[in-house]
Amino acid sequence: MARPEIDPFAHATVAVQDVHVRYRVxxxxxAERRRGANFVxxxxxxxxxxxxxxxxxxxxxxxxxxxxxxxxxLVGQNGSGKSTLLRIIAGxxxxxxxxxLAESTPVLIGVNAALVPELSGEQNIxxxxxxxxxxxxxxEEAVPDVTQLAGLGKxxxxxxxxxxxxxxxxxxxxxxxxxxxxxxxxxxALATGDAAFRERSEARMQRLRQxxxxxxxxSHAAQTIEETCTRAIWLNHGRLVLDGPAQDxxxxxxxxxxxxxxxxxxxxxxxxxxxxxxxxxxxxxVEESVQxxxxxxRHVRSSxxxxxxxxxx
Amino acid sequence: xxxxxxxxxxxxPTSSATSADVADLYKExxxxxxxxxxxxxxxxxxxxxxxxxxxxxxxxxxxxxHFLWAEARAKVTxxxxxxxxxxxxxxxxPVLNGLAYYLIFGLxxxxxxxxxxxxxxxxxxxxxxxxxxxxxxxxxxSIQSGRNLIRAFTFPRASLPIxxxxxxxxxxxxxxxxxxxxxxxxxxxxDWTAAALLFPVVLTLQVMLAxxxxxxxxxxxxxIPDIAQLLxxxxxxxxxxxxxxxxxxxxxxxxxxxxxxxxxxxxMVLDAARDCLLYATxxxxxxxxxxxxxxxxxxxxxxxxxxxxxxxxxxx
Numbered sequence: 003m004a005r006p007e008i009d010p011f012a013h014a015t016v017a018v019q020d021v022h023v024r025y026r027v028x029x030x031x032x033a034e035r036r037r038g039a040n041f042v043x044x045x046x047x048x049x050x051x052x053x054x055x056x057x058x059x060x061x062x063x064x065x066x067x068x069x070x071x072x073x074x075x076l077v078g079q080n081g082s083g084k085s086t087l088l089r090i091i092a093g094x095x096x097x098x099x100x101x102x103l104a105e106s107t108p109v110l111i112g113v114n115a116a117l118v119p120e121l122s123g124e125q126n127i128x129x130x131x132x133x134x135x136x137x138x139x140x141x142e143e144a145v146p147d148v149t150q151l152a153g154l155g156k157x158x159x160x161x162x163x164x165x166x167x168x169x170x171x172x173x174x175x176x177x178x179x180x181x182x183x184x185x186x187x188x189x190x191a192l193a194t195g196d197a198a199f200r201e202r203s204e205a206r207m208q209r210l211r212q213x214x215x216x217x218x219x220x221s222h223a224a225q226t227i228e229e230t231c232t233r234a235i236w237l238n239h240g241r242l243v244l245d246g247p248a249q250d251x252x253x254x255x256x257x258x259x260x261x262x263x264x265x266x267x268x269x270x271x272x273x274x275x276x277x278x279x280x281x282x283x284x285x286x287x288v289e290e291s292v293q294x295x296x297x298x299x300r301h302v303r304s305s306x307x308x309x310x311x312x313x314x315x
Numbered sequence: 316x317x318x319x320x321x322x323x324x325x326x327x328p329t330s331s332a333t334s335a336d337v338a339d340l341y342k343e344x345x346x347x348x349x350x351x352x353x354x355x356x357x358x359x360x361x362x363x364x365x366x367x368x369x370x371x372x373x374x375x376x377x378x379x380x381h382f383l384w385a386e387a388r389a390k391v392t393x394x395x396x397x398x399x400x401x402x403x404x405x406x407x408x409p410v411l412n413g414l415a416y417y418l419i420f421g422l423x424x425x426x427x428x429x430x431x432x433x434x435x436x437x438x439x440x441x442x443x444x445x446x447x448x449x450x451x452x453x454x455x456x457s458i459q460s461g462r463n464l465i466r467a468f469t470f471p472r473a474s475l476p477i478x479x480x481x482x483x484x485x486x487x488x489x490x491x492x493x494x495x496x497x498x499x500x501x502x503x504x505x506d507w508t509a510a511a512l513l514f515p516v517v518l519t520l521q522v523m524l525a526x527x528x529x530x531x532x533x534x535x536x537x538x539i540p541d542i543a544q545l546l547x548x549x550x551x552x553x554x555x556x557x558x559x560x561x562x563x564x565x566x567x568x569x570x571x572x573x574x575x576x577x578x579x580x581x582x583m584v585l586d587a588a589r590d591c592l593l594y595a596t597x598x599x600x601x602x603x604x605x606x607x608x609x610x611x612x613x614x615x616x617x618x619x620x621x622x623x624x625x626x627x628x629x630x631x
Binding site: 014015016017025065066067089090091092093094095096101102103104105107108109110117118120121125128129130132133134135137138141174178284285286287288289290 | 352353354355356357359360361362363364365378379381382385386389390463464465466467468469470626627629630
């Protein structure tokens with residue numbers, strides 16, 4: 003492990019290496035039903051009532067390295083793979099190909115994370131804190147803080163299934179902020195709740211961001227990305243379109259989104275193709291740390307026992 | 316999962332192409348790009364979502380013991396919260412169950428022939444078997460029903476089936492109290508001897524067996540969801556094969572049936588429990604060895620099998 007020189011990559015906190023995610027999902031598309039199915043298959047589908055499965059590529063070949071101190075915004079239209087990418091980085095789902103490396107366990111703050119609907123909000127706070135790995139004492143300490151941030155009043159003692167969707171989202175967001183993660187993943191969290199809650203949550207986010215090493219933020223609003231992030235990644239249909247300074251990427255995305263909204267496909271195509279051609283393809287190479295060999299296996303001949311070098315120096 | 320119905324800024328070649336195919340048309344543009352190389356080292360970074368070695372996994376699981384306990388305790392009452400009698404159902408339900416079996420098998424079909432203290436025999440069988448059924452069927456569903464937690468937090472996924480077993484244990488406590496009360500109140504006189512002290516040992520072995528099965532079926536149902544449908548039937552067959560409400564002696568003429576039934580771990584559990592509580596005898600060494608092997612084997616295999624699939628539960 004002797005490494006005299008300073009590691010020039012000491013600041014890398016998250017490395018995403020050639021990640022591919024695919025789902026096989028049933029489709030009711032009539033064209034899909036006709037395509038490539040022989041008689042037996044079709045009869046089988048009718049008898050069992052199954053729809054034909056199609057392959058959806060949620061992410062294809064995403065690679066980048068995030069450094070400490072960076073705040074990275076993810077932009078893209080609905081279904082472009084932003085939330086999937088966050089779940090992959092958080093380790094909640096595993097990619098079909100490629101891998102993600104991180105300095106510490108990233109924590110995902112999402113509005114989709116439901117808890118136990120039968121339990122009261124207060125019980126869910128404790129449970130959520132414990133699920134994130136806090137000790138009972140820490141969880142107990144966090145309860146008043148989380149309750150105050152959620153701001154649900156007496157409703158905090160009611161079962162969560164009686165909550166409105168906005169109330170539920172506020173509670174989930176408040177619970178997720180109880181942990182103080184080094185790598186923070188935020189999925190549209192700022193867009194929930196009413197004006198009063200948004201102000202409180204923004205203040206909390208500010209505090210979290212200051213404590214965190216690296217922040218990933220998913221938002222539809224390119225303006226939020228421009229204001230709060232240092233770097234932005236634009237995803238389109240699971241592909242990385244552009245990865246660069248937040249100002250530049252967010253501006254191009256807005257132009258593209260505007261062209262799509264105004265139904266100017268030619269213009270949108272032009273923007274996205276320019277972005278694609280200017281993009282710098284990143285290749286992430288992972289150097290395995292070499293474990294010192296303390297023994298030589300007897301069954302291996304000495305000419306072949308050269309210590310395994312880190313691949314590709 | 317992700318509907319990709321938004322306009323795609325490329326001409327669609329044929330109507331039957333899926334959106335994934337269209338996205339691939341950009342491939343040509345990619346080839347002429349600049350390339351940058353980033354090198355990271357595993358000295359500082361570790362793979363996210365990777366399955367840890369089993370020792371690390373066990374210690375992570377131990378670290379989440381508070382979560383397990385809290386989840387089990389919170390959920391134990393949630394099933395009966397909306398009823399008028401609330402937690403009393405934890406006792407009433409198995410008692411009614413035992414009564415139903417007594418009516419059908421004891422009085423109508425008269426399977427009680429030759430069984431000393433039939434009511435006690437039946438109560439032990441029904442109550443203890445219900446615990447195994449709960450563990451296995453709810454354990455099999457635990458990944459599916461805990462999906463919201465899986466999608467939100469990173470924790471060792473074995474927590475979910477284990478939490479189901481914990482919840483069943485908490486459910487069992489009032490049931491056991493009812494069971495001992497019934498046995499004590501029965502007119503038949505049984506001797507409370509030191510053999511009754513072995514009952515907790517039998518129970519521990521049963522818990523180990525049930526935990527192993529819960530872990531095993533939890534992973535199996537994520538691979539083939541249809542197993543959850545079959546499990547109900549399987550558990551019923553197992554119930555009938557475990558001599559819950561008849562004596563194994565009625566198959567004396569068929570030694571192979573007796574052989575199969577005696578190798579059945581739940582029969583061993585019930586037999587040992589009845590020996591301890593009703594008949595004041597210490598279960599023989601064969602039962603202990605057989606039951607111990609089943610308990611340790613099922614726990615070890617179930618745990619290893621579940622741990623191997625650790626990376627796959629996110630997609631479930």
